[in-house]
Amino acid sequence: MRFKKPLKITSRISSVTNGFVQAIIPNAAPSRSEEAEVLAKLGMSSEAQECIFCGQKATDWDHLLPLVKQKRPTGYINSAKNRVPACGPCNHSKSGAEWQNWMTGKAKGAPRQKGVTDIDERIEKIANFAKWADQKPIKFNGIIGAELWDKYWNLHAEIEEKMRAAQQCADAIQRSIKESGALSSPLLS
Ligand SMILES: [Zn+2]
Numbered sequence: 001m002r003f004k005k006p007l008k009i010t011s012r013i014s015s016v017t018n019g020f021v022q023a024i025i026p027n028a029a030p031s032r033s034e035e036a037e038v039l040a041k042l043g044m045s046s047e048a049q050e051c052i053f054c055g056q057k058a059t060d061w062d063h064l065l066p067l068v069k070q071k072r073p074t075g076y077i078n079s080a081k082n083r084v085p086a087c088g089p090c091n092h093s094k095s096g097a098e099w100q101n102w103m104t105g106k107a108k109g110a111p112r113q114k115g116v117t118d119i120d121e122r123i124e125k126i127a128n129f130a131k132w133a134d135q136k137p138i139k140f141n142g143i144i145g146a147e148l149w150d151k152y153w154n155l156h157a158e159i160e161e162k163m164r165a166a167q168q169c170a171d172a173i174q175r176s177i178k179e180s181g182a183l184s185s186p187l188l189s
Contacts, residue, residue: 006174009167013160017071020156025073026138034080041129044085051087052126053094053103054116058085065135066096075137082135099126
C-alpha cells in the first residue's frame, strides 16, 4: 500500500476562489439562432466550423474576452457574441489571455508559435468581429453597490483566512503525532 502526501486544506483555496467568481457571473446561455448569427458573421455555419485562431477543426466555444482575470470576474459574460469557435488546444493555450497578444505571443501552442501562416488576416477578421460584437463588461459594483460587493469579497477573504488557520492547525496535529513516537511503533512499520 502506498501512502500519498496528506492533502492540504490550503490547496483547496483556488477552487473556493473559483467558486466565488463563477457564482456571480450571470449566465446568458446563447440560443441556437444567436449562435448561428455569430457563425454567419464569421463566414461559417454549424456544419462547417473552424478555429478562428488557427484554422483547425473547431471543437469548443472560446470566450473571446475572458470572464475571469486575476481571480476576479472581468464583467464579460457567456453571451453569444462573446463566444467564438476554437480548437481545444487554442482554447487551452489562450486561457485568460488577451486574444491579440496571445495570438502573436510566445505562449506554448499560440498561433504564431504553431506557425499559423495567415495570422494577420485572422487578427483582422477577429478584430472586425469584436467590433461588431461590441461587448461591454458588466460593472458589478456600479450595479449592485459597493456594500454588497465588498461584503462578498470580505466573506471570501474570511474563508481563505480560516482555511489557512485550519491548515496550520492540521500541521500542528501532524507534527504532534510524529513527535509522539506513535509512527515508529513496530505495528506501523
Ligand atoms: Zn486553434
